[in-house]
Amino acid sequence: MITVPIQMPDSTVTPVRVFAEGTPPAGSSFLIIPGLGLPAGYYDPLARELNKRGYPAAITELRGQGASDPSPSPDSEYGYHDLVTVDIPSALEVLHEHAPEATPFLLGHSLGGQVSCLVGARAPHAIGGIVLVGAGSPYYRGFPGMKALGPLVGGHMMSLTAGIAGYWPGDRVNVAGFGRQSRVLIKDWSRFARTGRISPANADIDYEQSLEEAELDVLAITVARDDVAPSTSVNTLVDKLRSARVEHWYNAKPQGHNGWIRDPGPTVERISQWIDAIR
Numbered sequence: 001m002i003t004v005p006i007q008m009p010d011s012t013v014t015p016v017r018v019f020a021e022g023t024p025p026a027g028s029s030f031l032i033i034p035g036l037g038l039p040a041g042y043y044d045p046l047a048r049e050l051n052k053r054g055y056p057a058a059i060t061e062l063r064g065q066g067a068s069d070p071s072p073s074p075d076s077e078y079g080y081h082d083l084v085t086v087d088i089p090s091a092l093e094v095l096h097e098h099a100p101e102a103t104p105f106l107l108g109h110s111l112g113g114q115v116s117c118l119v120g121a122r123a124p125h126a127i128g129g130i131v132l133v134g135a136g137s138p139y140y141r142g143f144p145g146m147k148a149l150g151p152l153v154g155g156h157m158m159s160l161t162a163g164i165a166g167y168w169p170g171d172r173v174n175v176a177g178f179g180r181q182s183r184v185l186i187k188d189w190s191r192f193a194r195t196g197r198i199s200p201a202n203a204d205i206d207y208e209q210s211l212e213e214a215e216l217d218v219l220a221i222t223v224a225r226d227d228v229a230p231s232t233s234v235n236t237l238v239d240k241l242r243s244a245r246v247e248h249w250y251n252a253k254p255q256g257h258n259g260w261i262r263d264p265g266p267t268v269e270r271i272s273q274w275i276d277a278i279r
Helices: 040-052 082-099 109-122 145-165 181-195 207-213 233-239 257-261 265-278
Strands: 002-009 013-019 026-033 057-060 101-111 129-133 217-223 246-251
Touching: 002 082, 002 207, 013 040, 013 082, 026 082, 026 109, 040 057, 040 265, 057 082, 057 246, 082 101, 082 109, 082 181, 101 145, 101 246, 109 207, 109 233, 129 265, 145 181, 207 257, 217 233, 217 257, 217 265, 233 246, 246 265
Parallel strands: 026 057, 026 101, 101 129, 129 217, 217 246
Antiparallel strands: 002 013, 013 057
């Protein structure tokens, strides 16, 4: 494994962890995009399993998370749109440098899956497809019963708190395990949770329309006992991809929202089968 640092326009330095030892020069590669509150290093077992099966893999930090420096502050002004137009394309360039002949796929977990869909909507021909694992829409209507109050009420309170503090102080207020985050990113997420629409700050395109029109290959994986991204939430996100070729898989092993990352064998096996089928 090697680490390649990327400097963002706001001077944040975000490392990309690359696993490309012994892999063939052609085929498919994967860029893993984490969820909120999880550092890139947490996904190392997943990247190693992909690499073991012949896929070059890279893991990018979300800006301001994990080894990305500095942590979000009142000066942080990045949200979904910045991740989609700056951060992920930069990480894809790093992956391309180490696997130039491979077709890159995005593998997004949780919010990383939402971002993956937006990247695919914006530039569908830049990637081979998208794998979503534990990645759903935070829209409150996608959650059953009282569980809808979490994203609806909790999201609104998080947005208000981030507006007052200048950032989301997740390192001190451990709500939802999101960690410390940019005010803009939390407001984008909260708006999505309340309205069901992805309308990021400073967006230069209609992301909802682009999601509908994007012709993509997508594998959507729901994991048993994942209360953060139940099947209803996953379907709410995937339903936006009306022009995509979507395949669903339910991982019946009760690994929850994060457990599959530490025991990735069944997930990677299913991903490999899907890659072979769409080639």
